Amino acid sequence: MLAAERREHLLDLLARTGKIVAKDVAADLGISEDSVRRDLRDLAAEGLCQRVYGGALPVSPAVVDYGARQAVGPDGKRKVASVAAAMVRPGSSVILDGGTTALAVARALPKELACTVITHSPTIATALIDHPRAEIFVLGGRVFKHSAVTCGAAAVEAAQNVSADLCLLGVTGVHPEAGLTTADADEAAMKRALSARAADTYVLASSEKIGTASPYRVLPWEDVTGLITDADPRDMVIDQLRALGVEILAAQ
Structure with a gap:
């Protein structure tokens, strides 16, 4: 799966279930947890998720000024x-x-x-x-x-x-x-x-x-x-x- 496809998969999972568990995603996609964590870091840097221990949660829209x-x-x-x-x-x-x-x-x-x-x-x-x-x-x-x-x-x-x-x-x-x-x-x-x-x-x-x-x-x-x-x-x-x-x- 390409990086762009993984990104879309992660965002869809977050929208559907309200959370991402890195180890579960890694097992489902057959990739390493490090790859999932890197993807989550990139998404968090863009303000698209809030990283937490073990995965990510939806980011609050109320953090703007x-x-x-x-x-x-x-x-x-x-x-x-x-x-x-x-x-x-x-x-x-x-x-x-x-x-x-x-x-x-x-x-x-x-x-x-x-x-x-x-x-x-x-x-x-x-x-x-x-x-x-x-x-x-x-x-x-x-x-x-x-x-x-x-x-x-x-x-x-x-x-x-x-x-x-x-x-x-x-x-x-x-x-x-x-x-x-x-x-x-x-x-x-x-x-x-x-x-x-x-x-x-x-x-x-x-x-x-x-x-x-x-x-x-x-x-x-x-x-x-x-x-x-x-x-x-x-x-x-x-x-x-x-x-x-x-x-x-x-x-x-």
């Missing part, structure tokens, strides 16, 4: 945001992560809702300025411009001194095996710090993130309360997550 992400799946983000905003009760405190879905949550909060919002996103804080009864606490640190949030040691330390009823967490990848992932190591650490300070953590995941992975793990499934998504309830990945005991909140 903040401006470009606002055009990715806006309807799905609004549906997820509507469900998430309804979870913020009067008088409660919520840690609201950064990102475009979290921004949609901020915009979906009722204007007169009395609550406390803790965030490391200047964009989220600005969106809530015209909510007269919302107390806003911004966690400071180095601004990670890709996602318009603060990260780093100072931001993590600030997060360790707050607590909340609820954390609404954004990620770029949602996969049964890879768990919850994002594209930057410091951002992943900040998300873990935020989640650890809330009684409950729900993940905001519009459908384009389901079944995909990014380089850095945020949390395993056992550390979150549930997942809010507009993905088809019959989606294979959603079924796999339910089998793992993950609570799925449908945003339809």
